[in-house]
Amino acid sequence: xxxxxxxxxxxxxxxxxxxxxxxxxxxxxxxxxxxxxxxxxxxxxxxxxxxxxxxxxxxxxxxxxxxxxxxxxxxxxxxxxxxxxxxxxxxxxxxxxxxxxxxxxxxxxxxxxxxxxxxxxxxxxxxxxxxxxxxxxxxxxxxxxxxxxxxxxxxxxxxxxxxxxxxxxxxxxxxxxxxxxxxxxxxxxxxxxxxxxxxxxxxxxxxxxxxxxxxxxxxxxxxxxxxxxxxxxxxxxxxxxxxxxxxx
Amino acid sequence: xxxxxxxxxxxxxxxxxxxxxxxxxxxxxxxxxxxxxxxxxxxxxxxxxxxxxxxxxxxxxxxxxxxxxxxxxxxxxxxxxxxxxxxxxxxxxxxxxxxxxxxxxxxxxxxxxxxxxxxxxxxxxxxxxxxxxxxxxxxxxxxxxxxxxxxxxxxxxxxxxxxxxxxxxxxxxxxxxxxxxxxxxxxxxxxxxxxxxxxxxxxxxxxxxxxxxxxxxxxxxxxxxxxxxxxxxxxxxxxxxxxxxxxx
DNA sequence: CGCGGCCTTGAGTTCGTTCAACGATAGTGG
DNA sequence: CCACTATCGTTGAACGAACTCAAGGCCGCG
Numbered sequence: 001x002x003x004x005x006x007x008x009x010x011x012x013x014x015x016x017x018x019x020x021x022x023x024x025x026x027x028x029x030x031x032x033x034x035x036x037x038x039x040x041x042x043x044x045x046x047x048x049x050x051x052x053x054x055x056x057x058x059x060x061x062x063x064x065x066x067x068x069x070x071x072x073x074x075x076x077x078x079x080x081x082x083x084x085x086x087x088x089x090x091x092x093x094x095x096x097x098x099x100x101x102x103x104x105x106x107x108x109x110x111x112x113x114x115x116x117x118x119x120x121x122x123x124x125x126x127x128x129x130x131x132x133x134x135x136x137x138x139x140x141x142x143x144x145x146x147x148x149x150x151x152x153x154x155x156x157x158x159x160x161x162x163x164x165x166x167x168x169x170x171x172x173x174x175x176x177x178x179x180x181x182x183x184x185x186x187x188x189x190x191x192x193x194x195x196x197x198x199x200x201x202x203x204x205x206x207x208x209x210x211x212x213x214x215x216x217x218x219x220x221x222x223x224x225x226x227x228x229x230x231x232x233x234x235x236x237x238x239x240x241x242x243x244x245x246x247x248x
Numbered sequence: 249x250x251x252x253x254x255x256x257x258x259x260x261x262x263x264x265x266x267x268x269x270x271x272x273x274x275x276x277x278x279x280x281x282x283x284x285x286x287x288x289x290x291x292x293x294x295x296x297x298x299x300x301x302x303x304x305x306x307x308x309x310x311x312x313x314x315x316x317x318x319x320x321x322x323x324x325x326x327x328x329x330x331x332x333x334x335x336x337x338x339x340x341x342x343x344x345x346x347x348x349x350x351x352x353x354x355x356x357x358x359x360x361x362x363x364x365x366x367x368x369x370x371x372x373x374x375x376x377x378x379x380x381x382x383x384x385x386x387x388x389x390x391x392x393x394x395x396x397x398x399x400x401x402x403x404x405x406x407x408x409x410x411x412x413x414x415x416x417x418x419x420x421x422x423x424x425x426x427x428x429x430x431x432x433x434x435x436x437x438x439x440x441x442x443x444x445x446x447x448x449x450x451x452x453x454x455x456x457x458x459x460x461x462x463x464x465x466x467x468x469x470x471x472x473x474x475x476x477x478x479x480x481x482x483x484x485x486x487x488x489x490x491x492x493x494x495x496x
Numbered sequence: 497c498g499c500g501g502c503c504t505t506g507a508g509t510t511c512g513t514t515c516a517a518c519g520a521t522a523g524t525g526g
Numbered sequence: 527c528c529a530c531t532a533t534c535g536t537t538g539a540a541c542g543a544a545c546t547c548a549a550g551g552c553c554g555c556g
Contacts, residue, residue: 018341048484049484065390066394067391067394067398069394069398069399069480070480073398074398075393075394075395075397075398076394077389077390077391077393077394078390078393089383089386089387091379092376092379092380092383093266093380093383093384093387093487095484095487097387097391097482097484097485097487098390098485117376120372120375120376121372124368124369124372124375127368127372127375127376127379128340128365128368128375130379131339131340131375131378131379131382132340132341134379134382134383134386135337135340135341135382136341137386138337138382138385138386138389139337139341139345139346141325141386141389141390141392141393142313142325142326142346142389143315143325143345144389144393145323145325145326145389145392145393145396146314146315146317146323146324146325147323148393148396148397148441149323149396149438149440149441150315150317150321150322150323150441151317152511152512153511153512184533184534184535185534185535185536186533186534186535190397192397193396193397193398194512194513195512195513195514196534196535197512197513197514197515197536197537198511198512198513200535200536200537201512201536201537203535204536204537232317232318234345236296236297236343236345237345237346239341239343239345400543400544401543401544432501432502432503433502433503434502442544442545443544443545443546444502444503445504445505445544445545445546445547446543446544446545448503448504448505449504449505449544451503452504452505
């Protein structure tokens with residue numbers, strides 16, 4: 001099953017962006033076993049209160065970490081792309097307090113917690129790498145908090161587009177200025193704390209200013225610097241992109 | 249210096265809430281060395297872009313993780329109470345992308361990264377505990393994202409009051425329904441994505457409804473259940489409080 | 497006493513929401 | 527092949543929650 005193997009090696013590549021791993025350590029990651037699961041768009045993968053014994057690696061598609069409010073509104077706290085572990089934290093906190101949902105047709109690899117714990121215990125360096133991955137997750141969450149709390153709608157949407165550009169590029173899915181954003185406007189709204197209607201208007205504004213264009217689901221960013229400026233985007237918080245690239 | 253020793257043991261107690269530690273592991277934590285630093289209210293502890301070689305344990309006071317927007321507005325992404333490591337993540341991601349500030353007179357213990365890495369490598373169980381601590385941090389951040397994105401001002405403020413109640417209680421500073429919230433209204437505003445003026449009105453509303461009262465800086469929650477209900481608060485995301493207490 | 501930080505309150509404004517309708521596209525079954 | 531339905535995107539008009547601006551009060555401190 002080459003696609004699955006690819007996902008594991010992509011996960012390994014991601015860890016190696018921020019952590020130097022020995023050959024043995026790399027081998028330990030590649031020798032993880034998994035179960036492959038398909039999810040349709042909008043299908044829920046995990047429910048608040050679930051206690052899980054395996055982590056979910058996104059092999060293809062897109063996954064969101066979300067909560068439902070009493071009013072029925074949904075809030076998305078985090079997005080996970082191919083190569084991301086959507087719930088690596090569950091290894092150390094197995095009872096989850098949020099939901100996971102597939103935002104589109106998605107392939108997930110379930111990896112037993114036990115195996116991750118084992119290789120983390122055997123190779124302290126891998127334990128650090130996993131910890132680091134969770135820290136990067138937290139760094140993105142922290143950025144979202146201030147974005148949603150202190151920026152206007154235009155900047156929030158622009159920021160999301162910039163972030164996804166870099167993350168898709170890192171994941172090997174397109175380039176930062178030209179990628180397949182597989183999100184509906186309602187999903188963008190849930191991730192930015194806006195309404196679908198207003199996201200639509202913001203997209204219109206971004207198009208009218210010539211900053212981006214969108215055909216089918218392919219986003220083209222025509223002026224990265226300008227978009228990043230309106231978003232007040234600085235890539236520092238995405239660490240592990242190989243901080244060597246000094247852009248912005 | 250008993251106060252400092254107390255802080256370390258409080259940090260240990262915090263780790264032990266979610267992780268069973270052997271005597272040796274406990275001893276390893278208690279034998280960490282530190283440098284004590286005092287910070288005045290509003291003084292900045294760390295700046296975005298700093299690369300640090302030690303973690304900051306809050307021994308007394310309160311610390312915020314924040315970002316400044318171009319407009320000059322400040323957004324607070326996280327609050328750290330006594331016993332919390334304000335930047336445990338910096339052990340694995342030493343170049344930070346946010347600022348840390350003392351919200352009031354605060355005592356910080358600097359603990360060298362090197363020592364934390366050493367004991368994490370020696371005791372895999374401690375590595376898991378540190379990782380878990382970062383995961384809990386992320387869990388709170390995720391909750392803040394959806395709170396700020398999808399709840400109205402009343403619920404956001406109420407939620408913060410509930411969260412701080414439980415966290416202060418856990419830290420041994422007061423009880424959940426009666427604690428010294430040492431925040432100014434402007435600081436609450438930065439943490440909830442509101443303006444100071446509006447936070448003031450929300451406090452007034454909470455008082456008028458008899459839900460809370462506030463004298464000096466001592467907050468009294470008169471009806472926890474009702475406050476938690478308006479906040480849509482559920483304590484699950486604060487894990488490591490000893491999930492055995494089934495309240496809410 | 498005067499100053500600065502913080503809290504409080506009122507009045508007008510705005511950004512984003514709500515409600516509602518319509519268009520486009522794709523899948524489905526008769 | 528064509529209604530039929532569902533999902534998603536688009537647009538207008540009215541509304542409202544939170545913001546901005548402004549003024550004044552309280553209190554501790556130099």
